[in-house]
Amino acid sequence: MQRILITGANSFSARHAVTILRAQSEIQIGGFGRRGGDVSQVDEWFSGDIRNREDIRRAVHDFRPDAVLHLAACSDPFDVALVIHTHVTGTWNLLAACEE
Numbered sequence: 001m002q003r004i005l006i007t008g009a010n011s012f013s014a015r016h017a018v019t020i021l022r023a024q025s026e027i028q029i030g031g032f033g034r035r036g037g038d039v040s041q042v043d044e045w046f047s048g049d050i051r052n053r054e055d056i057r058r059a060v061h062d063f064r065p066d067a068v069l070h071l072a073a074c075s076d077p078f079d080v081a082l083v084i085h086t087h088v089t090g091t092w093n094l095l096a097a098c099e100e
Contacts, residue, residue, distance in 0.1 A: 005030040005065035007050055007094060008072035009042060017069055018042065030063040032056065033072065050090030053097070060097040070094055 004021060006014050009031030018041045021027050031042035032050070039045045044063060048055025050072040060068075072094075074086035 001026045001028055002067065003028045003030065003063060003065045004067045004069060005032060005046075005059065005063050006042070006069045006071060007032045007056070007090075008070075009033045009039065009045075011071050011073065014069075014071045015041075017071070030059065030065060032059045050093060051085055053093040056090075056093045057097040057100065060094075061100070068094065068098065 004027060006017060006029060008014055009018075010033045014031070018029060021029055022041065029042045030044045030046060031039055032046045032048060034049065035047045046055075046059035046063065048059060050056055070091065072086065072090055074083045076082055
């Protein structure tokens with residue numbers, strides 16, 4: 001059984017990705033993100049902030065995914081620092097967690 005962790009699992013894109021993945025057999029889906037929205041379609045939920053290294057490290061360590069679909073994002077035009085922090089630091093944290 002393949003295990004796929006989706007970051008930003010409450011996002012518009014993630015909802016569609018989960019639908020597509022659910023059509024495949026033998027896939028277990030882990031969701032990571034801030035609480036909210038419908039998380040009932042994932043097999044395991046990990047609440048956290050991608051900018052927090054320990055949050056994403058815990059999710060990767062506990063779920064042990066075979067693959068990651070990285071959809072965590074921010075698009076606030078009034079807070080460029082938040083956008084950069086989310087995309088750059090968040091991706092760095094995810095890659096570091098996967099490397100461990």
